[in-house]
Amino acid sequence: MLDLARLRALHAVSVHGSVSAAAIALGYTPSAVSQQIAKLERETRTTLLERQGRGIALTDAARHLAATAQQLLAIVEEAETTLEEQRGQPTGRLVIGAFASAARGLMPVVLASLAAEHPSLDARLLEVDPHLSVDLVAQGVIDLAVAHDWDIAPLPAPEGQERAVIGEDLCDLLVPAGHPLARVAARRPLRREDLPGRRWICQPPGSVCHDWLVRTLRASGHEPDLAYQAAENHTQIALVAAGLGVALMPRLGRGPLPDGVLALPLEPVPVRRLYALWRPGAARRPAITETVRLLADLWPRRMS
Amino acid sequence: MLDLARLRALHAVSVHGSVSAAAIALGYTPSAVSQQIAKLERETRTTLLERQGRGIALTDAARHLAATAQQLLAIVEEAETTLEEQRGQPTGRLVIGAFASAARGLMPVVLASLAAEHPSLDARLLEVDPHLSVDLVAQGVIDLAVAHDWDIAPLPAPEGQERAVIGEDLCDLLVPAGHPLARVAARRPLRREDLPGRRWICQPPGSVCHDWLVRTLRASGHEPDLAYQAAENHTQIALVAAGLGVALMPRLGRGPLPDGVLALPLEPVPVRRLYALWRPGAARRPAITETVRLLADLWPRRMS
């Protein structure tokens, strides 16, 4: 009787292309994977792996067997989902992928709640780039993604994935104390006309914050002066505190501002919307529904 | 990750209706099966078995899981067949069911050849009633059946099974020495007209030999006098030797006749045809094709 664990090892080797990569993916040492497959070869009396240079190559029989393994694993996963659904309690492993701010500002409290309320759920966190989250969900690397879009560039409904809105995250303009705009903001909310002509501190190109700034200012005919680029919020805040420029920053995960940095509201306020994404059908898992519920429930009200 | 061995245990319990029956079918002790399923219950955090009187009953979740297990096991069996086919050498377990005479007269030499030529094949023999063999093949209890029909009642091509002819087994009339028919047979072959009016020794009702006798004599307007009924050939021969009557007996597995018993040829000769039966697609297994080949090759020429 073929063993499922061994077939899973073969499948992992087939997918990742090497014994070591498969071992990492499975959480074993390469030695263990190698032995599993050697045992599978003995049991089936078939050569599955052939050494090719420094690595290995799968034989035809191995590729066919790996395809069968994939089929089996899909059925097993389906069965496990059904069991969890029937039981109604979150169980098993749930890998959540979240972008940096959500990982800092939202996930700790969510993960703590999950751990407290559902001890048999093994929830894990992976900080991922929001652009990659759709693919990572599809590939099965993560089961649930926390992603976001931006008011001027809504997230297209991902092909064959389901989603729910977690909440809306508002943006303020960070300025050093004593900045001219602080006096303006004391009288009225800042408008987009107030933004051109500043030295900007923002994220590197390719990030949504960067794009928002460029597109919004260009729409009013100006090219923003992106003088300082840093990925981390704290770095940006430090640059603002040093009086080097102004920054646009969402409230989620921003943390308390140091003395000498002010958060000024904008009108209309830039907003990004946070979503949870999962594979179609995965909502049958209580683990998914419960986590999505907690994400929305624990979404800080002050954000919106 | 659900374990296939445990799922197989659950499936066996589901099929056989009790832990002990499942254990027998799987070749374990009931304790082992009970522990397997207890572990499966812990892993899935689901109740699968409930005590019902002296036995057990499956929960809804267990029935659903057993159905999934069946699906998985079918895929695994298919994969194992493909592996054996690719390798081209008989391997794995092959359960052969044969009716009594074939088990005695044909299978020993076939099994010995298989064991000698294919050490990695685990061939097993089960003596089965020929009427049941079609069902047993369909149920998967046996992988290959050696069955037979009778010239006046050909075996209908079994629904959804494949077959091959092994050979033809001829029948003689056994009489005690000094019986009047012995003198007739010395001059010419016996004909059906010589048969009525004898005291018959034959198998119990329901067996093919019994049916052949009754139908053949009734066709010529006579009711046979079935004075002595015994299932075993040797018993019948002993009854003939004691001068109690005559018997019709196929040559396969008949063994040497004791002094005082003669085998007289009939014209036309009653003949039964031996078949090998297997599930459709199973012929992809070299184990099946090789065994069928040996069955036909080692079929004793003197029989036909």
Place this chain on the structure above:
DNA sequence: GCTTGGATGCAGTAACGGTTAAAGGTACGA
């Protein structure tokens, strides 16, 4: 009542399946 048949719990044991450490082999660079 006792007996029978079946499921389960427990102790013991053999085999399995992992890790670490060391040993091939191959490609790449000095």
Place this chain on the structure above:
DNA sequence: TCGTACCTTTAACCGTTACTGCATCCAAGC
């Protein structure tokens, strides 16, 4: 050409698993 780095495999070791055998418990039947 040799050394190095990388990957796979092997060997030794060890904790865990998964059987068996036996005892126990429960329900049904005599």
